[in-house]
Amino acid sequence: MQKVQNNKAWWLVLPVFLLVAFSALIPLMTVVNYSVQDIFGPGQAFYVGTEWFKEVLSNERLQDSLIRQFIFSGAVLLIQIPLGIGVALMMPKSGIKGSLCLILLAIPLLIPWNVVGTIWQIFARGDIGLFGWGINQLGIDYNYTGDTLDAWLTVLLMDVWHWTPLVALLCYSGLRAIPEAFYQAAEIDRASKWAVFRYIQLPRLKSVLIIAVLLRFMDSFMIYIEPFVLTGGGPGSSTTFLSQTLTTMAIGQFDLGRAAAFSLIYFLIVLLISWLFFTAITHADKEK
Amino acid sequence: MAEIQLKSLAHSYSDRPEGPDDYAIRQLDHVWHKGGAYALLGPSGCGKSTMLNIISGLVQPSEGDVLFDGKRVNELSPRDRNIAQVFQFPVIYDSMTVYDNLAFPLKNNKVPASKIKARVHEIAEVLEIEDKLYKKAKNLTADEKQKVSMGRGLVREDVSAILFDEPLTVIDPQLKWKLRRKLKQIHEQFDITMVYVTHDQLEASTFADKIAVMYGGQIVQFGTPTELFEQPNHTFVGFFIGSPGMNLIEVQRCPRGVCFGSTVVALQPWQVDVLKRTRSTNIKIGIRPEFVEVSSVASDDTFEAEVLDVEDLGTYKIVTVQLDHEKMKVRQSEDFAASIGSRVHLSFPKQWLKLYVDEFLVQEQQ
Numbered sequence: 001m002q003k004v005q006n007n008k009a010w011w012l013v014l015p016v017f018l019l020v021a022f023s024a025l026i027p028l029m030t031v032v033n034y035s036v037q038d039i040f041g042p043g044q045a046f047y048v049g050t051e052w053f054k055e056v057l058s059n060e061r062l063q064d065s066l067i068r069q070f071i072f073s074g075a076v077l078l079i080q081i082p083l084g085i086g087v088a089l090m091m092p093k094s095g096i097k098g099s100l101c102l103i104l105l106a107i108p109l110l111i112p113w114n115v116v117g118t119i120w121q122i123f124a125r126g127d128i129g130l131f132g133w134g135i136n137q138l139g140i141d142y143n144y145t146g147d148t149l150d151a152w153l154t155v156l157l158m159d160v161w162h163w164t165p166l167v168a169l170l171c172y173s174g175l176r177a178i179p180e181a182f183y184q185a186a187e188i189d190r191a192s193k194w195a196v197f198r199y200i201q202l203p204r205l206k207s208v209l210i211i212a213v214l215l216r217f218m219d220s221f222m223i224y225i226e227p228f229v230l231t232g233g234g235p236g237s238s239t240t241f242l243s244q245t246l247t248t249m250a251i252g253q254f255d256l257g258r259a260a261a262f263s264l265i266y267f268l269i270v271l272l273i274s275w276l277f278f279t280a281i282t283h284a285d286k287e288k
Numbered sequence: 289m290a291e292i293q294l295k296s297l298a299h300s301y302s303d304r305p306e307g308p309d310d311y312a313i314r315q316l317d318h319v320w321h322k323g324g325a326y327a328l329l330g331p332s333g334c335g336k337s338t339m340l341n342i343i344s345g346l347v348q349p350s351e352g353d354v355l356f357d358g359k360r361v362n363e364l365s366p367r368d369r370n371i372a373q374v375f376q377f378p379v380i381y382d383s384m385t386v387y388d389n390l391a392f393p394l395k396n397n398k399v400p401a402s403k404i405k406a407r408v409h410e411i412a413e414v415l416e417i418e419d420k421l422y423k424k425a426k427n428l429t430a431d432e433k434q435k436v437s438m439g440r441g442l443v444r445e446d447v448s449a450i451l452f453d454e455p456l457t458v459i460d461p462q463l464k465w466k467l468r469r470k471l472k473q474i475h476e477q478f479d480i481t482m483v484y485v486t487h488d489q490l491e492a493s494t495f496a497d498k499i500a501v502m503y504g505g506q507i508v509q510f511g512t513p514t515e516l517f518e519q520p521n522h523t524f525v526g527f528f529i530g531s532p533g534m535n536l537i538e539v540q541r542c543p544r545g546v547c548f549g550s551t552v553v554a555l556q557p558w559q560v561d562v563l564k565r566t567r568s569t570n571i572k573i574g575i576r577p578e579f580v581e582v583s584s585v586a587s588d589d590t591f592e593a594e595v596l597d598v599e600d601l602g603t604y605k606i607v608t609v610q611l612d613h614e615k616m617k618v619r620q621s622e623d624f625a626a627s628i629g630s631r632v633h634l635s636f637p638k639q640w641l642k643l644y645v646d647e648f649l650v651q652e653q654q
Contacts, residue, residue, distance in 0.1 A: 184346050185379040189393040189440060190367040199392070203383035 028267075034260035052261035062262065064237070065245040066269075069221060072156070072241060076220040079160055081213060084167025085205070088175055089197070091168070102172070105165040117229025120158040124230075144231060148238040155227045155239050159220065167212045174208035175201060210281050214274055221270055242266060290356040290448035290481065292320040292343055297352035299338055305350070312338040313349070314505040320449070320483060325475045327492035328485045330502035331528070336485045337376075339502070340451045343483070344373045356448055372441040373451040377458060378433035382426035386417060389425050390439045397444065411443045414470060431459045435467070442474055449481035456491065468494050489529050501525050517576070523647045526574050532606060534574045535616040536644070546573060546643075549612030551591055553636065559643045562650045572644040577606065577619040579640035583633050584626070590633035595626050609634065 035052055039045045056062055087105070092098040111119070124144050126132040135142040144154040178201065186196045224243040227233065233240035246266065250259035299313040308314055312335045320326055320343075328336050341347035342354060345366040353360050361369055372393070381389050390408045399407070412418045415435045420428065425436055434455065441450050452471075456464045472495055475482050484495050492499045493513035500510045501524070508522035509515075520526035526534030539546035541563055545554040553573060555563070563571070586592065593609040593616070600622075607618045607626075611634060618634070626632050643650040 181375055181377065181379045184366075184373075185375065185437075185440075187346065187366045188344060188371065188373045190370075190396040191392070192396065195392075195396065199381045199383060203381075 031260045031263050034256050035264055038257050048257070052257045053265070056258055056262045056265060061237070062242075062245060065240050065242050068238075068240070069242040072223070073217055073220045075156055076159055076163075077213060077216055079156070080164045080167050080216055081209070083160065084164050084212065085171050085209075087164065087168040088171035089201070091172055093176070102169070105168055107165075108162050109165050109169075111162070113225040114229050116158065116162050117226040120154065120161075120226075121230050124154050146235055148235055151231050151235055151239050155230060158226060158230060159223070162226070163216060163219065167216065170208045170212045171205055174205040178204050206281065210278060213277055213281070217277060218270055218274060221273070291322045291358075292449060292481065292483075293355040293358070294318045294339075294343075295353040295355060297339075297342065297349050297354070299335075299342060299347065299349045299351070308505075311505050313342070316352070316506055318500065318507055318510070320481060323479045323481055324498065325472065325496050326481075326483045327496035327499045328483055328502060329487065329489060329492040329499050329528075331487055334502045335505040336487075336502050337453055340373070340453050340483065340485050343449070344371045344451055345369045346373075370446065370448050371451065372444055372447045372449070374438050374441040374453065374455045376454045378430065378437045380425040380428075380433050380436050382424070384425055385422050386412075386425050386428070386436055387421040389436050390421075390443050393440055393444050397446075407443055407445070411439045414442070414474060415439050415467075431463055434458050438467075438471075445478070447480065449483060452482065452484040454485055454487070456486075464491075465494075471495060489531075501528065503528075519649065520574070520642070521649045523572060523574065523644050526576070526642070526644075530576060530578075532577055532617045532619075534576050534642075535580070536572050536574045537614050537616075539571050539573055540569075541571065546571060548614060551612045553591075553641070554589070555641070555643060556638055556652075558652050559650055562643070562645070566645050568646050570646050572647070574642040574644055575636050575640055577617040579637060580616065580618045581635045581637065582607070582618055582620060582624070582626075583635070586633045587635075590635045592631055593634050595628055595630050595632055598624070598626075598628060 036047060036049060037045045038048050038052075091101045091105075108116070123129045124132045126136050126143055132142060132144070141147075142150050144150045182200050182204075183196065186200055191199070222243055223241055224247070227239050227241060228244055231239045233244050243266075246259060246262055249255050249262065294316055297313055297316045297318075298311055300311045302310050305311055316339075328339065330336050338347060342349045345354075345361070345364060345368075349362065354362055356369065366373070381392060384392070387408055390411060391404045394404045394407060408421070409418070412421055415438065417432060417435050417439070420432060425433065428436065438452075438455055441452070456467060459467060468491060471482070471484070474480075484492070486492050486495075496513075498510060498512055499516055500507045501516065501522075502508070503522065503524040509520065509525045511519070511521075516525055516529045520529065520534060523534075523536055526536060537548055539548045539553070542552055544560065545552060546563070547553065555573075583590065591611050593611040595607060596610050596615065597608040599606040599608075604622060605620045605624050607620050607624060609616050609618055609632060616634075
């Protein structure tokens with residue numbers, strides 16, 4: 001058969017090409033462009049190579065907030081993933097109670113970020129907030145605006161309150177997808193509750209857990225509005241996370257070159273760690 | 289091992305059963321004796337799986353009792369009944385290796401490690417999956433998975449019984465036959481009570497010493513394959529066992545026997561006596577295609593029929609004939625030569641002509 005050469009077919013690739021260009025390449029290239037130049041104004045740009053990157057990487061303020069960011073995201077994952085699984089395991093399997101639980105659980109997810117920050121800012125206040133007042137009444141000295149540890153705990157608690165339901169909902173859907181036959185077989189095999197969890201539920205939650213871990217990691221690593229509203233990054237800079245540092249640099253100081261280099265590093269870190277998580281989990285139990 | 293007794297058992301999946309139609313199992317009494325190999329045979333939806341799940345404890349019966357060695361176990365969970373069950377579709381723990389899958393029930397029972405190892409290898413050898421022991425179970429083919437599933441049921445030595453719920457559905461026919469023999473061997477070797485649910489009569493008769501035929505939530509007959517064939521206790525057994533099934537003809541009472549259309553069939557005196565005593569109008573006669581005799585010459589007790597169709601099945605022929613308005617199947621040897629449309633003469637040997645009143649066999653009083 002004669003093969004027909006028709007290069008017009010390349011036009012069919014155009015939509016995809018445009019989509020990728022607009023969604024990823026062009027905006028990213030703008031940032032790349034800024035990160036290698038020093039731009040004072042129109043027509044006054046100087047190529048500086050990797051200088052911004054070197055400067056950003058050696059900047060102590062950024063290093064500190066990066067370390068804080070890692071601690072925060074680590075804590076978020078360590079608390080929210082097991083807690084979410086636990087909540088999902090305890091939820092009623094079906095019926096009106098199950099639906100009610102789902103609705104109650106989903107409420108925090110529907111609240112806008114800045115409202116969450118505001119809620120907790122008031123809720124945790126020692127003078128007028130129920131939570132802060134209650135803790136103080138117990139005889140514990142608690143003040144999130146003044147004490148570093150208290151501020152940290154409050155930010156963490158807020159994030160746990162806001163986002164654990166997401167993990168729980170994902171796990172709940174994963175648990176519901178396990179056929180009844182597996183539980184029956186486990187019952188017949190006289191498996192303990194722990195064995196059922198370890199060998200049936202957990203392996204079958206793997207795919208939703210990958211999603212949960214990645215989502216929670218990315219979101220928590222990019223957290224901005226909630227701590228900004230709650231503590232403003234304080235006391236001092238103890239709850240200033242990466243994105244807030246970046247914003248201060250880009251908008252507050254209008255240091256575009258440095259901010260662009262920082263953005264790229266930030267993006268690469270998120271990408272790298274997500275990839276690490278994904279590979280680690282999916283390859284965890286490969287064929288021997 | 290245990291003797292499993294079901295006492296006036298009934299089960300409905302609805303909370304407020306209203307009529308008999310709401311019941312998956314209706315008023316059933318049955319005993320599975322210790323160490324027997326039994327099959328539970330019936331069409332889809334007749335309550336077989338429900339009954340199995342009631343025995344294992346996965347389902348709580350709505351009425352009646354389940355007794356193990358005379359002890360009521362209704363409230364006991366499957367783990368406390370110490371029973372093994374193999375499901376229709378393979379259930380494997382896919383994060384474990386084949387070895388760990390097989391060892392799982394033993395580990396849960398706190399069997400010592402050396403014993404586990406010996407036992408797992410023994411069962412793996414029987415099922416011919418020894419070479420796959422250290423593979424991840426999720427990478428197996430469907431029938432290997434089912435073997436692992438079965439292995440988990442067989443691996444425990446101390447079980448009260450092993451229940452099989454159509455375990456060979458996903459297995460290809462060649463292997464099916466082999467595995468059935470395997471199960472039979474295992475039964476002979478370990479002498480465990482086994483109940484095997486199937487809707488395939490061949491599967492039932494190759495595996496079991498005795499078969500319980502279930503229909504409409506009841507066990508309509510419990511007997512050896514020969515008994516089911518020769519003395520079907522219920523029209524359903526006649527129809528379901530054998531291929532083709534029994535010829536069943538609806539008839540009316542007549543002097544000295546029964547009749548349909550213009551055909552009069554004489555019965556034995558005791559059968560006529562029973563007919564006189566009952567008022568039911570639901571009367572049927574039945575005869576297996578294997579027992580109908582065909583001849584080319586007429587005599588006193590033959591009925592003339594027309595040959596409608598002849599199917600050659602290689603080693604025998606199935607002949608469809610029309611007697612009056614009723615179609616009947618007759619099994620004949622390969623040398624049956626009558627052509628379609630020709631007339632033949634049928635006779636029904638007395639001992640094989642069965643009488644059914646209200647679907648149940650009328651038996652001779654001793």
